[in-house]
Amino acid sequence: MLRGHQTWVFDKGPVITAAAAVGGPFEAKGPLAEDFDLLHGDLWVGKDSFEKAERKMLEEACETAVRKAGLQKQDIQFFLSGDLANQITASSFAARTLAVPYFGLYGACSTSMEGLTLGSLLVDKEAARYVLCATSSHNPATEKQYRYPTEYGAQRPPTAQWTVTGAGAAILAGAGEGPRVTGATIGRVVDMGVTDPYNMGAAMAPAAVDTITAHFRDLGLSGRDYDLIATGDLGRVGHRIAAGLLAEHGLAIPPEIFTDCGILIYGPEQKTVMAGGSGCACSAAVTYGHIMNRMKKGELNKVLIVATGALLSPLSYQQKESIPCIAHAVALENRQ
Amino acid sequence: MSDQKKKKLTPVQQEYQAFARRSEPGRPVLLNSVRAFLAGGVICLLGQFVQDFFLWNFDFTEKTAGNPTVAVMILLSVILTVSGVYDHIAQWAGAGTAVPVTGFANSIASAALEHRTEGFVLGVGGNMFKLAGSVIAFGVFAAFAVALARTLLARLGGS
Numbered sequence: 001m002l003r004g005h006q007t008w009v010f011d012k013g014p015v016i017t018a019a020a021a022v023g024g025p026f027e028a029k030g031p032l033a034e035d036f037d038l039l040h041g042d043l044w045v046g047k048d049s050f051e052k053a054e055r056k057m058l059e060e061a062c063e064t065a066v067r068k069a070g071l072q073k074q075d076i077q078f079f080l081s082g083d084l085a086n087q088i089t090a091s092s093f094a095a096r097t098l099a100v101p102y103f104g105l106y107g108a109c110s111t112s113m114e115g116l117t118l119g120s121l122l123v124d125k126e127a128a129r130y131v132l133c134a135t136s137s138h139n140p141a142t143e144k145q146y147r148y149p150t151e152y153g154a155q156r157p158p159t160a161q162w163t164v165t166g167a168g169a170a171i172l173a174g175a176g177e178g179p180r181v182t183g184a185t186i187g188r189v190v191d192m193g194v195t196d197p198y199n200m201g202a203a204m205a206p207a208a209v210d211t212i213t214a215h216f217r218d219l220g221l222s223g224r225d226y227d228l229i230a231t232g233d234l235g236r237v238g239h240r241i242a243a244g245l246l247a248e249h250g251l252a253i254p255p256e257i258f259t260d261c262g263i264l265i266y267g268p269e270q271k272t273v274m275a276g277g278s279g280c281a282c283s284a285a286v287t288y289g290h291i292m293n294r295m296k297k298g299e300l301n302k303v304l305i306v307a308t309g310a311l312l313s314p315l316s317y318q319q320k321e322s323i324p325c326i327a328h329a330v331a332l333e334n335r336q
Numbered sequence: 337m338s339d340q341k342k343k344k345l346t347p348v349q350q351e352y353q354a355f356a357r358r359s360e361p362g363r364p365v366l367l368n369s370v371r372a373f374l375a376g377g378v379i380c381l382l383g384q385f386v387q388d389f390f391l392w393n394f395d396f397t398e399k400t401a402g403n404p405t406v407a408v409m410i411l412l413s414v415i416l417t418v419s420g421v422y423d424h425i426a427q428w429a430g431a432g433t434a435v436p437v438t439g440f441a442n443s444i445a446s447a448a449l450e451h452r453t454e455g456f457v458l459g460v461g462g463n464m465f466k467l468a469g470s471v472i473a474f475g476v477f478a479a480f481a482v483a484l485a486r487t488l489l490a491r492l493g494g495s
């Protein structure tokens with residue numbers, strides 16, 4: 001079970017029997033549009049506030065995942081969810097709708113893999129038969145809370161990232177068809193003193209590297225043991241830094257298998273994203289949509305997802321604190 | 337980064353930040369300055385046309401034409417803000433659209449729009465000066481300080 005210092009190996013290997021990804025209008029224009037279960041043409045999703053729109057997307061992702069697994073809501077023992085809204089209201093309000101016993105999580109953009117890790121533990125230890133893990137983010141709702149009003153004319157530097165509008169959800173079960181969660185490495189909080197909230201990639205890269213290093217060390221693996229290693233939302237800047245740091249540590253991952261969800265989700269013609277995507281939904285939607293589909297097709301068999309999160313608040317930033325970051329890694333594998 | 341800030345960082349953090357900076361795209365300062373100069377200039381030119389329009393067509397002097405001119409510029413900025421265009425122009429223009437009165441109007445209109453869902457009193461009313469408030473506070477204080485200095489100097493010079 002516990003392997004090395006901070007890694008869990010799941011002996012039974014909980015199965016992701018179903019997963020769902022929901023996206024907004026900007027994600028619909030991206031290269032991964034085909035991999036979403038549901039895409040909205042309207043940021044408001046027919047609601048009268050962005051916060052309600054985010055909650056709606058999270059509910060849709062959960063309902064779609066439950067339906068794809070051939071289950072009913074009552075079959076789910078626990079709902080593990082988190083998001084970026086103040087006091088994680090999107091998750092808690094969605095939990096109210098779902099009426100399933102609920103754990104609220106906060107790991108910023110690492111919440112997707114934090115939820116999947118804890119859900120896998122619950123299923124592996126037979127504390128639950130079915131667990132639903134989900135997360136969401138909404139671009140204008142997040143911008144409003146963390147930065148400036150949506151329509152405010154502030155110039156974003158080239159290191160800035162674009163919060164993904166969407167949600168992702170996955171059902172974990174003890175048995176069934178689908179990729180298995182074989183292990184997870186829980187990250188430490190790493191702070192390299194970066195203070196610029198427009199440069200999250202540089203702030204989060206060391207946390208990703210720390211967790212990847214720990215994962216390899218605890219399990220005695222190297223980059224070549226995976227078909228794909230995807231970080232959560234480092235973007236182009238953070239990804240380049242992480243690759244460089246790993247190379248310096250003598251753990252270089254071949255560039256053809258090392259990628260980042262924040263780079264994958266948007267195309268090069270979507271210039272407004274600057275360095276790439278970010279937000280809870282970034283790693284969740286890409287993993288539960290795109291990567292899950294590729295695993296089902298057999299294009300990928302062994303994947304490591306390293307979801308990265310920046311644990312700052314608007315208050316901590318204004319009080320000139322640096323940005324502490326975290327990353328959680330989850331290993332997924334196609335095996336019977 | 338200032339030396340003051342650097343002192344607080346551990347050697348490992350300093351080393352990392354130097355390493356990270358090599359992978360970061362630099363801010364295009366020169367290009368941004370040129371764009372800001374052009375965009376700011378265009379806005380001022382537009383303002384000049386509006387002022388001349390008031391001077392030629394109505395009974396305004398160069399001094400009194402200022403008020404309706406600013407009102408028109410503010411209105412234009414608010415229309416561009418609510419139609420979702422202003423922030424895209426600003427991404428290109430940078431300080432060029434932020435410094436003139438249009439930027440000030442944009443900061444108020446965008447905050448008012450953003451907090452509309454929290455109601456008119458606590459939402460719009462309470463938040464519309466969220467960004468502009470500090471400009472007003474320090475603007476008023478600066479005006480006071482300058483006026484005080486001017487008065488004192490005039491007194492000293494006059495005696």
